[in-house]
Amino acid sequence: MLKSRGLYGLLLWGGLLSAAAALENDLPKGIPDEPFDIRAARLEYTNETIIASGGVTGRFENVVICADRITGNPETGDLHVEGDILFERGNVLWQGSELDYNFIKKEGLFGPSALYFEPAFMSVDHVERVSTNEYLLRGATFTTCPEGSPHIHARAKEARLVDGKYIKAKGVTFYVGKVPVMYVPYWRHKLREGIFTFKFGAGSEWGVYALTKATLPITENVDYITDVNLYSKRGVGIGQGFAWEYPEAVGEFAAFYLKDEDPHARFDSPEIGDDRYRFKFEHIQNFTDTHYLNTKWNYLSDPAVLEEFFKKEYRNNAQPENYASWVYGNSYVGSEVFVNKRLNDFYDNVDRAEYSADLYRTRLGNSPFYLQSENTLAQLERVYSETNAVFPNPYDSARIDSANTLYLPQRYGFLNLVPRASYRATYYSETDGALVPGGDELRQIPGAGIKASFHATKILSERERWYGKGLRHKIEPYADYIYEDSSISTNRLPQFDDIDELMDENKVQIGLRNVLQTRRDGRLARFIDLDIYTYYLVDKNGAEDDFEFLHIDARMPLTKRTMIDLEGAYDWYAGKIPDFNTRISHHRDEVVFSLEHFYEAGKRSLWTPRIDLFPRGDISIEAYGRYDDNNNDLEEVAVIAYKNFCCMRYGLGYHFYDDDEQRVMLSIGLSAFPE
Structure with a gap:
């Protein structure tokens, strides 16, 4: 498809960013379905060759080229581009004076050029696009400085820009101004990640401090992370770690050590010595979308090291996690092997080794019935911190738990009814940790229930407002009768988690869900999703009132x-x-x-x-x-x-x-x- 029109009022440079902005303002956002589209002040077609000159803009599938002149063969895809060139593909901006490019093979030879790939500016002696997702750069300079004389930059003999995400380079020298400060034979770096960070300051607890961190690659997938932290009141802290990222796996290992010159500056505890350290290991291995391994382990010198030197981590999780989880599932079943183990004896914990196998709610053949089953086999031990003023005795038990529910969904006009029958059995090998200890116990909980609900909708508005275009109201009243009869009271069972807290239930959940929907960017979106409910107690089981609390759960974008x-x-x-x-x-x-x-x-x-x-x-x-x-x-x-x-x-x-x-x-x- 050939078109001709007047000269674009596009100014090709006051800098790469101004050129990019002009390109964005003057060109349509969409890419036409035709393989190429050329617009120019003068356009000729001779001997199967296109010759375009004067404010040329060419679109070649997902590539846009602006130049003074383009000549090429539309059958072979070969293009020769000259004069004040701006080449855009995705978020890659390249500028130069001469270019040979094949838009069918998506390969090209670029001469000396300037390349912008957010957030990096690159000055390159020679560029070659060797595949659809890779550029070969020779004599490349990388910087984030938009000025002609960058404060910090790196110079590489050879580099490859891959997937628009990271750089692989050989023979890299780092400069501060014009002074070389470091040389590495190999460097791999994600474009959106920093390399060095520096923090300086003074605090009442640390004194004057300087925190430095450097991240450098060892291989294409593994980074070497070093921290050197200087505290005038506490000493020198050294951190060493590794971070790895593969298509199927991501993780990190971090170690920190400080010979603390004032270990009791904040906490006067016998648990705290002058050797302060922490070790952290995290790893996620994805085999498939529903089959993965997730593990996290932390080992600390004392209970205060996180609070004193890693406050952000401490705020997020005062007691660090230690677990390994291996999950496998599909659309019908899910299973998990889960291990949780306390590594430091100054924390309370429930140590567990557990296997669970669940059957999601599944239709039984061609029958109207659906079955849901949740099953666990666990070895559990409740342990207590040795720093507690009162040190309770730990206790343990093997526990087998199986919860099974049969559903029969029904619909009568506008009304949805889902009756169900359930049975749960839980076996404990030991009950020494119970308030009323004994030997082994088998708790049985038969149950029944029925949920009734319906919904109605109404269009409240079709006008465009501040929240979106149009407004639809969906209302869903519901009532759910719950009956469960436990054969054993909770004081005869050891307490590890919520499974052990189950007791008799005879109540009705009464609720009302309101949803307001609108359209944003052409898509259906929720404006308000509000669920309000309570429980009416048919049997109070020791409660004083007929109703439990009124609960609210709302999400409102x-x-x-x-x-x-x-x-x-x-x-x-x-x-x-x-x-x-x-x-x-x-x-x-x-x-x-x-x-x-x-x-x-x-x-x-x-x-x-x-x-x-x-x-x-x-x-x-x-x-x-x-x-x-x-x-x-x-x-x-x-x-x-x-x-x-x-x-x-x-x-x-x-x-x-x-x-x-x-x-x-x-x-x-x-x-x-x-x-």
């Missing part, structure tokens, strides 16, 4: 940028809220805001706000905090301001932790890698 999540309960007899969790988030280019509130009556009321102002700007600010208003405890406050100068990003911040620990910090890194 009010817009594409604003999300509200609610989950909690209301005690309508006492007029109190026993627990409630709230999360609000809003994302825009100029501001990212979130607020979380975790409330548990009489224990915690934790507020966690966070705001990022102008996260992509030359000046940006981050602020967050943690405040427990139940205990009037300000747990954490941080304010950090960042300023970008060319390719460098400088940060200055203040951090306050509970127990009056304070830090002032300065960070230096590349602006392309703000993390």
Whole structure:
């Protein structure tokens, strides 16, 4: 398909970014179905050769080329491009003066050129596209600095840009300004990941400190990670680790050691010595989408090392996890081998070795019945920290548990009815850990129930509003009768998890679900999904009131940028809220805001706000905090301001932790890698 038109008003350079912006503004977003489309001020077709000149723009499948002149054979796909060339494929931008390219084979020979592949600028002596997903670069310079004289750059004799994601290079020299600082014979790096990070500061607990981290590749798939942390009050901490990423596997190993010069600066505990260390191992191995191995192990020198030196990890998980999980399943069954083992004796834990095999709800042949089955075989041991003031006796038991439910879905006009019958049996080899200990026990729980529900919908609006286009309301009332009769009370069983807490049930769940739907970007989207329910107690089983708490569970993506999540309960007899969790988030280019509130009556009321102002700007600010208003405890406050100068990003911040620990910090890194 050949077309001719007037000269584009496209300015090909004030820099690669301005050229890219002009290209984006002047060209249609879509790629036509024809294999190529050329537009130019002058267009000729002679002897099976196309000659285009004067503001030429050519589209060749998923490649767009702007140049002064293009000549080529549409049958063979060979193109010769000259003069002020801008080559775009996906998010790759290349600029040069001469190019030979075959749009059918997707191969080409590029001369001296400038290449932009976010976030890296590349100056290359010779470029050759050797396959659909790989470029060969000779004499390449890499930097994230847009200036002509970069602050930091790397020079490689030969490099390959693969999949638009990472660079493989040989003979690489790193420069600060014009001074070479390091040479590596081989380098593999993801374009969107940083190499070095530096943080400096002063704190009441660490004193003056400097934290440095370097990530360098060993092979195409394995990175070598080194941390050197200097603390004027505590000494020198050394971290060494490895991270690996393969198509089917990802993981890391991290080790840290510090000869602590003041081990009791914060905690005066006999568990803490001057040898402070941690070891961490994580690995995920994917065999198929439903067959994988996931494992995580942590070993610590003492219970305070994470809180003192890895506060972010400690906030996320005060007691580190130690487990291995091997999962296999398909659309009908799922199975898991799960091992959890405490490695440090200063934590409470339930050590377990467990195998589970589940049959998902499945139709039995051509019958109207459906069966669901959940089965576990486990060896369990409850262990306690040796630092507890009162040291309870550990206890253990083998446990076999099988829960089976038979369903008979029915529909009567608008009404859905799902009667069910269930039977659960749980065997314990030992009950020494029970309040009323004995020998082995077999608990049986026969059960029955029926769920009734229907739904109705109504179009409330077809107009486009701030939440989307159109609004549809779906309402679903439901009632679920639950009856279970346990043969043994919980005080005769050892307590390991929620399976051991099961007891008699005779109640009705009554609920109402409301869903508001709209359309966003041409797709059906939920505007509000709200579920409110309670339980009516047919048999109170020791309870005082006829109804349990009123529960609410809501997920509300009010817009594409604003999300509200609610989950909690209301005690309508006492007029109190026993627990409630709230999360609000809003994302825009100029501001990212979130607020979380975790409330548990009489224990915690934790507020966690966070705001990022102008996260992509030359000046940006981050602020967050943690405040427990139940205990009037300000747990954490941080304010950090960042300023970008060319390719460098400088940060200055203040951090306050509970127990009056304070830090002032300065960070230096590349602006392309703000993390």
